[in-house]
Amino acid sequence: xxxxxxxxxxxxxxxxxxxxxxxxxxxxxxxxxxxxxxxxxxxxxxxxxxxxxxxxxxxxxxxxxxxxxxxxxxxxxxxxxxxxxxxxxxxxxxxxxxxxxxxxxxxxxxxxxxxxxxxxxxxxxxxxxxxxxxxxxxxxxxxxxxxxxxxx
Amino acid sequence: xxxxxxxxxxxxxxxxxxxxxxxxxxxxxxxxxxxxxxxxxxxxxxxxxxxxxxxxxxxxxxxxxxxxxxxxxxxxxxxxxxxxxxxxxxxxxxxxxxxxxxxxxxxxxxxxxxxxxxxxxxxxxxxxxxxxxxxxxxxxxxxxxxxxxxxxxxxxxxxxxxxxxxxxxxxxxxxxxxxxxxxxxxxxx
Numbered sequence: 001x002x003x004x005x006x007x008x009x010x011x012x013x014x015x016x017x018x019x020x021x022x023x024x025x026x027x028x029x030x031x032x033x034x035x036x037x038x039x040x041x042x043x044x045x046x047x048x049x050x051x052x053x054x055x056x057x058x059x060x061x062x063x064x065x066x067x068x069x070x071x072x073x074x075x076x077x078x079x080x081x082x083x084x085x086x087x088x089x090x091x092x093x094x095x096x097x098x099x100x101x102x103x104x105x106x107x108x109x110x111x112x113x114x115x116x117x118x119x120x121x122x123x124x125x126x127x128x129x130x131x132x133x134x135x136x137x138x139x140x141x142x143x144x145x146x147x148x149x150x151x152x
Numbered sequence: 153x154x155x156x157x158x159x160x161x162x163x164x165x166x167x168x169x170x171x172x173x174x175x176x177x178x179x180x181x182x183x184x185x186x187x188x189x190x191x192x193x194x195x196x197x198x199x200x201x202x203x204x205x206x207x208x209x210x211x212x213x214x215x216x217x218x219x220x221x222x223x224x225x226x227x228x229x230x231x232x233x234x235x236x237x238x239x240x241x242x243x244x245x246x247x248x249x250x251x252x253x254x255x256x257x258x259x260x261x262x263x264x265x266x267x268x269x270x271x272x273x274x275x276x277x278x279x280x281x282x283x284x285x286x287x288x289x290x291x292x293x294x295x296x297x298x299x300x301x302x303x304x305x306x307x308x309x310x311x312x313x314x315x316x317x318x319x320x321x322x323x324x325x326x327x328x329x330x331x332x333x334x335x336x337x338x339x340x341x
Contacts, residue, residue, distance in 0.1 A: 026320050033196050041196060049189045083298065084189035087320040 003145040010136045011148055017133070022126050027089030046130055049088045053123050056081045060116050064109065074112060075104040081119070092122045175327060177202035179334055182217050184208050184237035185296065194236065194296075194321055201327065234334055238296045238319075292333035296321065 001009075017023045034041040056077050063074045082097035100115035137147050181198050185191045186209045195205045206217050221233050295316040315329050330336075 029320075029323060030193065033193070033200065038196060045189060045192055048192060052187075052189055079298070080187055083187050083319055087187075087190050087193050089320075 003140065003143050006136070006140050006143065007145060007148045010133075010140060013136060014133060017129055021091050022129050024089045024091040026087060030088060043134060045088055046134075049084055049090070050123075050127055052084050053081060053093070057116070057120055057123065060119070064113050064116060069107075069109050069112075071104050071107050071112075075101060078104060090122075090126050093119065093126060096122055172201060172327065174202040175336065176330060176334075178232060179203045179330070179336075180221050180233045181205050181330075182208065182221060182233065182235045182237075184213075184235065186238065190238070190296075190319065190321075197321065197323055197326065198236075232334070233291050234330060235291055235293045236296060236317075237293060294329060294333065 018027075030042050030045060060074060060077050063070060063077065078097050078100045082094055082101070085093040085097060096115060096118045100112065100119065103111040103115055140147060176198065179202070181203045183191065183194055183198070183205055185194060185207065188209075191207050191209070195207050198205045206221065208217050292314045295313045296319050297316050298319055314333055317326055317329060
């Protein structure tokens, strides 16, 4: 596959992520912050996010596993996850967080647990997608090309 | 959500720093935000615009940082410090404290800052406002809030913040807000 084809594939793949709602405009803002002085910015922030999200998902699991669920604590974790997911543009994860918070307010353990499952699913999905994205970018860089600037 | 001419739009309105690179040069910003991802993104955004950013993760660190920064800027009449603080959760403390610093200058003692968590937020703010007024420097405070604010958060805003930005931070809104508060609108051209 030549460079142009690789670049085309990257653009198409990225567009699909936006189209399917995995990513939103905030991700674009992140990309725009990346430059020669911060060449790995997006990768670093995304990595930081997944470290955070994994930790929060684990803590949510523990919190919901209690006899008497501390919904304030659960809500605080979800609030954090909502904040960080929205700041990297992980739209689907953020959307689950919004619904999750409503169930926290209702103190509905059953529904909260379902939301947690949903969160794990969406988190894992977007992680895989972004890993693919970074891999495609790396292939282009290794072949001596540059990452095409797109806007979505 | 995505329109066809977005590509063009993005080029014009985007957060591409380019010409605005030094808009915030000389400005010291205290960023109080306990979520690491948000802290990192906001720090880079602000540094790209030329600001010097001190990032802290809790209220007590925020007090120390602000005291240090205001001491350094003592002689300067113009606003060279701005505080950008998340509100809610562990950052509630930083609101009381930054408001205190604004109302009473640099005289906030360690004891007072330790007492605040025991006070109800709104009571704390009212108590702070009862302190003597008149400070040499006014540190603008911008709150970072979630789209849906709690009643408490709305109260804090009403009582003492200069402006607020919703999270995730939109560069296009953040820059003009900061420029206006630090009286640097001229830098936009």
